[in-house]
Amino acid sequence: MTANRGMFLPDETDLRILDALQRDCSVSMADLGETVGLSNTPLWRRMKRLESEGVIRGRVALLDAEKLGLEINIFASIRLDRHDEETLEAFERAAVQQAEIMECYSMSGESDFLLRVVVDSISYYERYLKRVLLHLPGVAAVNSHFTLKRVKQTTELPLRRMS
Numbered sequence: 612m613t614a615n616r617g618m619f620l621p622d623e624t625d626l627r628i629l630d631a632l633q634r635d636c637s638v639s640m641a642d643l644g645e646t647v648g649l650s651n652t653p654l655w656r657r658m659k660r661l662e663s664e665g666v667i668r669g670r671v672a673l674l675d676a677e678k679l680g681l682e683i684n685i686f687a688s689i690r691l692d693r694h695d696e697e698t699l700e701a702f703e704r705a706a707v708q709q710a711e712i713m714e715c716y717s718m719s720g721e722s723d724f725l726l727r728v729v730v731d732s733i734s735y736y737e738r739y740l741k742r743v744l745l746h747l748p749g750v751a752a753v754n755s756h757f758t759l760k761r762v763k764q765t766t767e768l769p770l771r772r773m774s
């Protein structure tokens with residue numbers, strides 16, 4: 612693996628900690644220490660270092676969107692009318708403010724941005740598209756792709772490949 616500038620290089624113990632946490636961040640420190648083979652103080656120090664380095668950005672509960680009625684996933688390809696720095700940054704700032712936009716990626720190729728939007732119905736998305744997406748800064752076109760079925764979704768990074 613090549614090192615990126617500013618990249619954190621975890622050792623094997625760090626990887627075991629991170630792997631265990633991304634599977635279940637509610638694990639107690641005692642159980643985590645037992646899993647990775649560290650006593651409380653060294654584990655606590657490593658956890659604090661991983662947090663201060665920004666490797667651990669936060670700890671969250673993963674919610675089941677379908678059980679909450681948010682079962683419509685749309686991938687929206689966005690093409691902007693201008694590509695100057697001001698327009699790109701204005702679009703990014705506006706996209707970040709939208710709760711329905713779960714992910715936003717700046718893209719190469721025909722689209723400028725790819726959004727993953729989550730809503731409760733097609734009719735809601737139609738209104739959202741007309742009232743919000745088409746009015747985000749610089750938007751020239753939106754091409755929407757509706758998912759039929761989720762085949763895989765994970766939040767676990769492939770840490771085993773790093774070792």
